[in-house]
Amino acid sequence: MISVIVTYQIKKEFIEQNKANIETFIKDFEKLDSSLFEYKVFTKQDGLTFVHHSLYKNEDIQKQLLNVPSFLEFQKQRDEIGLDGKAQIEILNLFASSDKKWKK
Template sequence: MISVIVSYRIKPEFIEKNKENIQIFLKDFEQLDTSKFKYSVFVKEDGVSFVHYSQYADENMQNELLNVPSFKAFQEMRDASGLDGSHKVEILHSVGTKGNLG
């Protein structure tokens, strides 16, 4: 399994558009085999810091998801909005998990 956290801060004037773009690609993700990935997006209390947490069954599923056109468009618009250098991608290695909270 592949687990990734992506975090970034955006300008306040881009918050609503960023949220709209996220909803668009999440809806498109419904067309994929949802038994092979989990993708969650959070906004921190400051309102401008976003965290995307994703898990993929394998590299093929990760590549398929990352190439969804609306997701690529989201990334382009997010990057063009003027990120402040906070964009960070982290690969996680599982140590263990308990529970099944949906």
């Protein structure tokens, strides 16, 4: 199991475009086998900070998601136009879970 958290802040003028781009790639992710991954996006109270949390059963599904065209376009626009600072990427190691799907 692979767990990744990406946190980033965007410029105010890019908020609506960032949200639209996220909605687009999430719709594409919904077409895939959701038993192999979970992908959630949160915003912090400031409205400018986004937190993406992804869980993947294995590297194959992770690679598949990371190469979905709408996800690649989201990343490109965010990084080239909308990002305010640098994105922080954290890899988490599962210790325990109440969800059997994610048990070791």
